[in-house]
Amino acid sequence: xxxxxxxxxxxxxxxxxxxxxxxxxxxxxxxxxxxxxxxxxxxxxxxxxxxxxxxxxxxxxxxxxxxxxxxxxxxxxxxxxxxxxxxxxxxxxxxxxxxxxxxxxxxxxxxxxxxxxxxxxxxxxxxxxxxxxxxxxx
Amino acid sequence: xxxxxxxxxxxxxxxxxxxxxxxxxxxxxxxxxxxxxxxxxxxxxxxxxxxxxxxxxxxxxxxxxxxxxxxxxxxxxxxxxxxxxxxxxxxxxxxxxxxxxxxxxxxxxxxxxxxxxxxxxxxxxxxxxxxxxxxxxxxxxxxxxxxxxxxxxxxxxxxxxxxxxxxxxxxxxxxxxxxxxxxxxxxxxxxxxxxxxxxxxxxxxxxxxxxxxxxxxxxxxxxxxxxxxxxxxxxxxxxxxxxxxxxxxxxxxxxxxxxxxxxxxxxxxxxxxxxxxxxxxxxxxxxxxxxxxxxxxxxxxxxxxxxxxxxxxxxxxxxxxxxxxxxxxxxxxxxxxxxxxxxxxxxxxxxxxxxxxxxxxxxxxxxxxxxxxxxxxxxxxxxxxxxxxxxxxxxxxxxxxxxxxxxxxxxxxxxxxxxxxxxxxxxxxxxxxxxxxxxxxxxxxxxxxxxxxxxxxxxxxxxxxxxxxxxxxxxxxxxxxxxxxxxxxxxxxxxxx
Numbered sequence: 001x002x003x004x005x006x007x008x009x010x011x012x013x014x015x016x017x018x019x020x021x022x023x024x025x026x027x028x029x030x031x032x033x034x035x036x037x038x039x040x041x042x043x044x045x046x047x048x049x050x051x052x053x054x055x056x057x058x059x060x061x062x063x064x065x066x067x068x069x070x071x072x073x074x075x076x077x078x079x080x081x082x083x084x085x086x087x088x089x090x091x092x093x094x095x096x097x098x099x100x101x102x103x104x105x106x107x108x109x110x111x112x113x114x115x116x117x118x119x120x121x122x123x124x125x126x127x128x129x130x131x132x133x134x135x136x137x138x
Numbered sequence: 139x140x141x142x143x144x145x146x147x148x149x150x151x152x153x154x155x156x157x158x159x160x161x162x163x164x165x166x167x168x169x170x171x172x173x174x175x176x177x178x179x180x181x182x183x184x185x186x187x188x189x190x191x192x193x194x195x196x197x198x199x200x201x202x203x204x205x206x207x208x209x210x211x212x213x214x215x216x217x218x219x220x221x222x223x224x225x226x227x228x229x230x231x232x233x234x235x236x237x238x239x240x241x242x243x244x245x246x247x248x249x250x251x252x253x254x255x256x257x258x259x260x261x262x263x264x265x266x267x268x269x270x271x272x273x274x275x276x277x278x279x280x281x282x283x284x285x286x287x288x289x290x291x292x293x294x295x296x297x298x299x300x301x302x303x304x305x306x307x308x309x310x311x312x313x314x315x316x317x318x319x320x321x322x323x324x325x326x327x328x329x330x331x332x333x334x335x336x337x338x339x340x341x342x343x344x345x346x347x348x349x350x351x352x353x354x355x356x357x358x359x360x361x362x363x364x365x366x367x368x369x370x371x372x373x374x375x376x377x378x379x380x381x382x383x384x385x386x387x388x389x390x391x392x393x394x395x396x397x398x399x400x401x402x403x404x405x406x407x408x409x410x411x412x413x414x415x416x417x418x419x420x421x422x423x424x425x426x427x428x429x430x431x432x433x434x435x436x437x438x439x440x441x442x443x444x445x446x447x448x449x450x451x452x453x454x455x456x457x458x459x460x461x462x463x464x465x466x467x468x469x470x471x472x473x474x475x476x477x478x479x480x481x482x483x484x485x486x487x488x489x490x491x492x493x494x495x496x497x498x499x500x501x502x503x504x505x506x507x508x509x510x511x512x513x514x515x516x517x518x519x520x521x522x523x524x525x526x527x528x529x530x531x532x533x534x535x536x537x538x539x540x541x542x543x544x545x546x547x548x549x550x551x552x553x554x555x556x557x558x559x560x561x562x563x564x565x566x567x568x569x570x571x572x573x574x575x576x577x578x579x580x581x582x583x584x585x586x587x588x589x590x591x592x593x594x595x596x597x598x599x600x601x602x603x604x605x606x607x608x609x610x611x612x613x614x615x616x617x618x619x620x621x622x623x624x625x626x627x628x629x630x631x632x633x634x635x
Contacts, residue, residue: 010481039484049465050486057479106482 002030002077004098006089006119009061012104016134017065020102023132024074031076032096033065036088055080086122098129105133164304166390168454169365173310173447174256176401178516179358181424183402187355188411189335190346192402197344197352198359199395201566202366204559205527208534209367211552215537222530223466229537231622232471233607234529239466240603241526245364245519246459247493248599250452251501252516254284257448263426264441278505282498288452289494292460293480293487306446313443314397321404321432330408331431337407342399353569357520360563362398364523366391408432456493463489471610471617504595518595521570524563531560537623571596 005020007013024031035058039050062078069076077096081088093101105120120133184191212225222242227235258280262271270276325334344352409428429440464486467476480487504515534556535542542553574593589597611618 008481047461049468050461053464053468053477053479053486054484057481057484061481 001027001099002032002096003027004032004034004089004093004096004101005065006085006101006103006123007033007035007062007065008058009064010104010106012106012134012136013061014104015137016102016104017068019132019134021069021072021074023100023102024069025072027099029099030096031069031074032079032092032098033062033069033076034079034081034089034092035059035062036083036085037080038082038084038088051082085119086126089119089123090127093127093129100130100132101127102132102134105135160304160308163390163393164307166366167311167393168307168450170363170394171365171447171451171454172362172394172397173314173443174253174451175362175364176314176398177260177425177444177447178252178256179362180401180405183355183358184405184424186358187347187351189341189406190343191341191355191406192399193342193344193346194352194355194359195362195398195402196342196395198356199363201356201360201527201559201562202363204555205531205563206367207551208531208556208559211538211556212530212534222526222533223462223471224469225537226529226533227469227471227620228623229533230529232618232620234533235620236466236471236607236610236617237600237603238526238529238533239462239471240607241522241529241599243459243462243466243493244599244603245522245526246455246462247496248500248515248519248522250285250455250459250493250497251281251504253448253452253455254281254288255501257281257445257452258284260426260441260445260448264438264445266438274505278502281501284449285452285494285498285501288449289456289490292453292456293485293490294483306450310443310447311393311397313439314401317429317432317440318400318404321408321428322400324432325407332408332410332413334410335407337403341403341406350569350573353566354573357524357566357570358517360523360527360566361516361520363394366394404432456490456497459493460486460490463492469617469620470614473610473614514591515595517570517574517592518599521567521592521596522599524567524570528560528563528567531556531563 003020003024005016007017020031035055037051037055037058039047039054058080059078062080066076066078079088079092081091083091089101089103092098101123103120103123105118120131123131124133180191183194187194215225223235223239225235226238255277258277259271262268262277262280270280322337324330325336328334340346344356347355405425405428408431425444426437426441429437433440463472463476466472467474467489476486476489476492478486478488500515535553538548538552542549571593574590574596
């Protein structure tokens, strides 16, 4: 089994990373860092420039995540998946037999979250494995 | 080091199964936004060529068809960036490429203001707030607010609208066709209040109104097919998954042609030439006026179709413009901060807000200095569109130059077609520049520095582009070291066989 973490370089994800490393270390399992690289918005000729920029940003972020995990003695795997973040996490969770999905939440009002399309909110409804939501530090 | 699977995502798959027939049809239609285009252009075209409007609308399709072929083949060769900017850079070097990218980004930026203005005006007319629509201050305030809101939506990257847009776009074509049917029915039943004329096949003759009128008409006509090449590119992207998207590309073309031609026929037949000549100064609202006459109390259907079309294309215009800026910034052709991706929403937030800021500034400035600003800037846009389409056509032949003689098909579709298209557009460009150097030929009829406003707008944009390009050349030279190339022969033969 493994621990799947939705990771980008947002402030919310930093604490989620620490929690996920703790969980993975406690169970002595592999940590899978997932980044969903599908850009929002319609397709078009310029779609690919956007897609590549996002994938590149994701890879840069994931490298930092991997470094932190290895510093804590946790083995880490990186996945950049061509799906929206929630779908990417669900896909990775089923592929790696996840014990739990860890995501950072922005700690904003439910209405704002619903309007902006909150990834934790989607996961809670769609995921078949437990989801651990980590709020940002106050 | 941990095992890195970052590169394992197949780079060439943009979710091929995700695009079905309706989606592909919608993308093709959406990119051209027929209701808005027809509302913006039918007045000026009819004023220029009278009853021969359908002929000019049809003739405008010819250069577009050739250029779409160039887009198709260039997209095949270079999918990794996929913009005119990238293709022209590869084929003809960084200087030409940068100017192409500048033109494409500017057309996007500059049209947003008039799109939003049309959305607001027709939206207000549709709900009966006619006095608001005539009040310049209210209309401009709402337009700016609309641009800000639509940009916000683009930055947040909401996926909510996708399904709604599908419905709106199909509805918009349906409403236009309802307008056409009612108008033509009333012409034949003799229940119009105008000097109606029965449609005749002679109206399809693009040369009917003479050469000069044809040139100006064609330049506007190119505008209504602007964006149609996305439908062609789309068919390539999903070619291997099924034949549905390819068919959708063809169908969106047929639907566009039928819609434009029939609206052209309906407008001319219903209103008659005398009325159209009298109201030649009212291009902006001629479609709204006619909608009221034709549909009576149901005119809100047509007005709403135009408003939603303009609204939808505000969003679909901001996104490509900001992505082009992103693409340019990633290759260091623009300052690097334009390539910033919002970590939260995964959209290029800096370039998107810049697009909006320039669009708003442009809209406000032009509406201050020119009475008929929107149409003057539309005409200026057509100049830019013609420029970058022509550049793309030439780039296609240049990029594939070693393969043109391999088969008749290659020669016609990759070489001759795009070059003829580029030639036609260049000819239009030159003729219109000559036309526009006379201020009397512009919509506002005013003179700026002894030239027509659209030409001044076009020249200013090009000069700004050249200046910025030269500045960037010295500040970030790396992009200017990119060298010209030709298409990878393996790719050509792999795809063709």
